Amino acid sequence: MHSRLFATTLVVAALIFSACKADPSTPGYWEKQFASAKSRTERVKIVEDLRKSKFMGPSMVPLLESQLGTTKGDDVKAAIARLLGEAKDPRAVSTLAAEIAPVSVGSDSNMLNKEIATALGEIGGEEAIPPLLQLLKAKDAFTAVAAIDALGKLKAKGAVDAISAIAVSGETEPYVASRAVAALGSIGDSRFVPLLIRAMFDDRGGVYSEACMALYAIGKPAADALVPVLYGQDKELLTWAQQHDKEGVALAAKAMQVLGDFHDSRAEEGILTNLNYAGSDEMARAVMRFQASDAAGRMRMRSAVQTLGRLMNGPVAAPVEKFAYARALSRIGESSVSVALSESATKGPWAERESAIRALGMLTDDPSLFDKLSSEEAARYQSECSATPQELSCHDMDEKIEGNRKTIATLKQVASAASECAGKADCWVKKFSSPIPEVRQRAALEVGRSKDASKLPSLFANLGEKNKAARSAFILACDWILFDVPAAKADAQKALPAIAAQLENERGNSDYKELNQDLFRLAIAIAR
Numbered sequence: 001m002h003s004r005l006f007a008t009t010l011v012v013a014a015l016i017f018s019a020c021k022a023d024p025s026t027p028g029y030w031e032k033q034f035a036s037a038k039s040r041t042e043r044v045k046i047v048e049d050l051r052k053s054k055f056m057g058p059s060m061v062p063l064l065e066s067q068l069g070t071t072k073g074d075d076v077k078a079a080i081a082r083l084l085g086e087a088k089d090p091r092a093v094s095t096l097a098a099e100i101a102p103v104s105v106g107s108d109s110n111m112l113n114k115e116i117a118t119a120l121g122e123i124g125g126e127e128a129i130p131p132l133l134q135l136l137k138a139k140d141a142f143t144a145v146a147a148i149d150a151l152g153k154l155k156a157k158g159a160v161d162a163i164s165a166i167a168v169s170g171e172t173e174p175y176v177a178s179r180a181v182a183a184l185g186s187i188g189d190s191r192f193v194p195l196l197i198r199a200m201f202d203d204r205g206g207v208y209s210e211a212c213m214a215l216y217a218i219g220k221p222a223a224d225a226l227v228p229v230l231y232g233q234d235k236e237l238l239t240w241a242q243q244h245d246k247e248g249v250a251l252a253a254k255a256m257q258v259l260g261d262f263h264d265s266r267a268e269e270g271i272l273t274n275l276n277y278a279g280s281d282e283m284a285r286a287v288m289r290f291q292a293s294d295a296a297g298r299m300r301m302r303s304a305v306q307t308l309g310r311l312m313n314g315p316v317a318a319p320v321e322k323f324a325y326a327r328a329l330s331r332i333g334e335s336s337v338s339v340a341l342s343e344s345a346t347k348g349p350w351a352e353r354e355s356a357i358r359a360l361g362m363l364t365d366d367p368s369l370f371d372k373l374s375s376e377e378a379a380r381y382q383s384e385c386s387a388t389p390q391e392l393s394c395h396d397m398d399e400k401i402e403g404n405r406k407t408i409a410t411l412k413q414v415a416s417a418a419s420e421c422a423g424k425a426d427c428w429v430k431k432f433s434s435p436i437p438e439v440r441q442r443a444a445l446e447v448g449r450s451k452d453a454s455k456l457p458s459l460f461a462n463l464g465e466k467n468k469a470a471r472s473a474f475i476l477a478c479d480w481i482l483f484d485v486p487a488a489k490a491d492a493q494k495a496l497p498a499i500a501a502q503l504e505n506e507r508g509n510s511d512y513k514e515l516n517q518d519l520f521r522l523a524i525a526i527a528r
Helices: 002-021 027-036 040-052 058-070 074-087 090-098 107-123 126-135 141-153 157-168 174-187 190-199 207-218 220-230 235-243 248-262 265-275 282-299 302-312 319-332 335-344 350-363 369-387 392-421 425-433 437-448 453-460 468-484 486-505 510-527
Strands: none
Touching (some): 027 058, 058 074, 058 090, 074 107, 090 107, 107 141, 141 174, 157 174, 157 190, 174 207, 190 207, 190 235, 207 220, 207 510, 220 248, 220 265, 235 248, 248 265, 248 282, 265 302, 282 302, 282 319, 302 319, 302 335, 319 335, 335 350, 350 369, 350 392, 350 437, 369 392, 392 425, 392 437, 425 437, 425 453, 437 453, 437 468, 453 486, 468 510
């Protein structure tokens, strides 16, 4: 009896002792896990288990540094480098730098270098810059991009010459070039504004949009340089454009785009001139007017309303032109143009009429305007199909007419909401929860034009809006209020973490790609 009790006691004691030793909160526990691993796959799993556990913290960094230096397999080292980057402990910089693998020795080595570059960018500090410059020379594009992004994130002014060389090299892959351009914007060295302006005319995919964003990030020095571009006064750029077969109208069009993002009043005269652009080339005319109307809408240029109203009732090369003019009017918010829009809503094919009807819904507070449009839609669409019977939509005419009427009825509901709110921002904020996307869209635009900074939290809360037109309106509304009330930027910075998280979560989502460029610009404006 006593011997059995003694044996049981020994077993319990052994279990208690072993449990104390197997404490996953201690580096010793994980060191034993690594020591007992029989393969690289097992070691990678141990790293991932630690990563997912609640025990990863500063006390684990020396263990991971040791494992990084002694373990076999670049795939294991890559996993450790990733975890060290997430730990953001400056002690790890020299260890990571020492593990940079020779270039072009295999996919695992490339993966290791990429993870080291990303980790150094996460950790930061001056000591991280020299190894990142080393990784910048990697032939592997993914490694080079990781190093470029890291240097941009660290605003490493000592890297601008190397990054700019990558940006302008004709041998650089398009995506790598676009990231180099983006990094120049993040670093913010105004010496490279001329390079970035020329990058707006780079035909390689992604470079143009990143150049526009980089110029916006640099701020006033970029705007100062773009104003003479708009007015054709940058002689050096004009010479360069002629040498590289770039059209003069393209210079003005792209300058307008970025100056519109800046809300730069110096651009107004040029925008109005180009809104009336009457060149003989139909395509150039359409592009110039499209860009001018976009800039006018973003800047809420009331001086452009009369011209836009006239263009809504003139001939166009394609329905997208009417869409651009209507969108600009919706953003400017001048209801006096309703007469011109009501006329435009009765002329041309449905693709053009719809743009006018939607703009009317964003501006009028008279729901009755839509009753007449609805009652006349059948006759208009039948007449349209008589002129173009080959159109596929004319094969299901009754169904299409019913769809058009539903659109008109929806815009009538928007006008009814406007009649109810009577210009009161508090009322429009309540409409943010409307089940009708068009009502949410107009609500955001109305609040954005209110200059009421107290409404910013409600606007920020809706930046994840699923409907694209409504989301665009919420982003613009925030931008407008921050421009009108600069003092609101301090409180607005509280929204930056949520904006950053949204951008990360939607990375690669093509549905919101263009809108998230606007959202990123908003983040820059807040942080500026």
